[in-house]
Amino acid sequence: MPLLKCGYLTYEELRALRAVPSDARYAKGPVAVIECVQEIPCNPCETSCPSRAICVGDPIVNLPCLAEEQCTGCGMCVAKCPGMAIFVVDKAYSDTTATVGFPYEYFPLPEEGAAVTAVDRAGQPVCGGTVVRVMNPKAFDHTPVVTVEIPKAFADEVRGIERGTC
């Protein structure tokens, strides 16, 4: 498994290990995709969710479960997850495009509207994209969440962007 050899999962491996949102839920709009596959003691995703859509429970090494119908795709958990392992994917963004929101703790932040190179879990370029939103409110505690618009076909692959240089 690449996860323990190279540090990343493929989407197929993730699906084999953990529940991801159903196609029906993806079709309804933005939803959290939780890529947390090891039992580590951690539960801020559960307590940060305003819709109580994430359950960890007791003990806190339980893997988080998402009640996909309750999730509004708000992104609070994306900023709060210490492992930065949660993404918000909107496959209903337009007929041809999707958006992926991810935590991005690097300066400089990209500008909204900027053309960027989207990368996959291995940091490899996948496609071009456009930054549609950069959120960095106080509540996110210095973990900005960047959302990029990309061709729909890459929604399960794209998990970041190439970094700018300081």
Added chain:
Amino acid sequence: MCMRVENHVVLDTAPSGRLVTITVDGQPVEAFEGEAILAALLAKGIIINRYTVKKQEPRGLFCGIGQCTDCAMIVDGKPNVRTCITPVRAGMVIETQNGLGKAGA
């Protein structure tokens, strides 16, 4: 290229001390008062702090917390000062240390 960390997403990296001048091997070097001597030198790309006693090998930052003594230098005439935990003061005279830092060593 400046080696200082600037524009950081989490940290406020604005220096807290005033800019002062110290002397390093005879050359004036700007540093921030109160920062570790080692950090001020690293910011200027100076990475060798001393040469070993027997083989005159260069040494520099290794532990960064005052445990290993690889960053020892002569500070205001006093040898074996661990520069990673010793703060900068205006006018300090810093010298690269050879061996034990004494005449004939």
Added chain:
Amino acid sequence: MLEREIVVVGAGPAGLSAAIEAAGAGARVLCIDLNMRPGGQLFKQIHKFFGSSAHRSGTRGIDIGRMMLDEAEDKGVELWLGSTVIGLFPGNKVGVRHGQDGTAGAFVTVHAQKIIVAAGASENVVRFDGWTTPGVMGAGAAQTMVNVNHVKPGRRVVMLGSGNVGLIVSYQLMQAGCEVAALVEAAPKIGGYAVHAAKIARAGVPIYTSHTIKRVVPDESGRVCRVVIVGLDDAFQEIPGTEREIEADTVAIGAGLKPTTELLALLKCDFTFHPVWGRVPLHNRDMETSQEGVYIAGDTTGVEEANTALEEGRIAGISAAAALGYLSEDEAKARKDEIWARLAALRMGPFGEKREQAKQDILSAFDESRGGLAAV
């Protein structure tokens, strides 16, 4: 000789939480640290902590550090900084070089009714050809430079070691504007949390498992300029012909930590060798060592993480305060039981259970050694 009810050695997460608990119960506490600033490694931990959100998880280490310093001040903890404890002596005497900077200091002896040692840990090194070349350093040293001193240790770094320290420091070096050219791990698997590895993989850092550093090559200025890595087989032997060169000016070694226990050895505390933690002092569920009135907490007891250090510190602080009569036995027991339950939760799962077992082994070894003595 100065008199204090409790002396805490070390103002990191374990020492500070011990001091806060004990002072909160009413004891007069002196906390001594060799650094110019308290907080230990907390102020280098700029990432959000794991753990239970009921206990500050999701909060960055630096912010936990700030909260604890405020709390320590509120509770009236006396703090000596830039001061090194040079020895613990029979009769609960603490020898201190008391100074306010790294160059001067007066020697003083403090008599303490109770002593809590929370001295932390130091980094392990890996000795490859050229490991003393300037530019080769501990991962903790690199982290200290970027996060505390706000200076880059170099421009392009090769990290050795894929435990959480190697993974997190790689990420933080990139946040500071350094490039991470590669992360190299001798074992066939990444050692730390996969989520930390995923962060740096996503940032494009190649991770070479089953590899190690063969040698580093300096340039004419004496600094690292090339790093030669080599593949390893299942027996950790180099595979000929698998060398590859990476251009880099810095090597950071994140090869684990070992507990700082010299002060406890001076006091002739009972030790054991545990395969998980190495040579560590024995202690009971009060965090008390084989020497009555001498307590330990945090990495000194066996290297774990800040979360567990904070909790162990609390237990040591409560125990010491209770032994001085500041807490009733029942109250102390109730609070300690609660903390032990939280510790058990932090030591669950594939990463925690080894440490839980190690802790249980050490508690049992302590009981056995006591039982043995009673029989004599």
